[in-house]
Amino acid sequence: MATCEVCGNDYWMAFEVRTVSGDVHNFDCFECAIQKMAPICEHCQVKIVGHGVEVSGRFFCCAHCARAVEGTQGAEIRDAIGARPA
Numbered sequence: 001m002a003t004c005e006v007c008g009n010d011y012w013m014a015f016e017v018r019t020v021s022g023d024v025h026n027f028d029c030f031e032c033a034i035q036k037m038a039p040i041c042e043h044c045q046v047k048i049v050g051h052g053v054e055v056s057g058r059f060f061c062c063a064h065c066a067r068a069v070e071g072t073q074g075a076e077i078r079d080a081i082g083a084r085p086a
């Protein structure tokens with residue numbers, strides 16, 4: 001058992017999240033893990049819960065936000081290409 005480092009809940013199904021730097025964090029639910037760990041879009045400030053996009057080491061929630069902030073390389077980012085339903 002572990003105590004969630006965000007809300008303090010001591011929960012039997014708490015889980016660990018290990019980062020690339022080797023740090024270990026304990027949470028009782030995904031919502032608390034997102035609150036603590038998710039990167040924040042540098043354009044619109046939403047928590048990036050899905051893949052998001054990374055441009056020159058900066059994180060964005062979507063291609064639009066990347067293009068809005070990162071002029072040259074951001075211009076290469078696309079959410080989708082090709083055919084789509086009319």
Ligand SMILES: [Zn+2]
Pocket residue numbers: 004005006007008009027028029032
């Ligand atoms: Zn929690």
Ligand SMILES: [Zn+2]
Pocket residue numbers: 041042043044045046060061062065
């Ligand atoms: Zn955004």
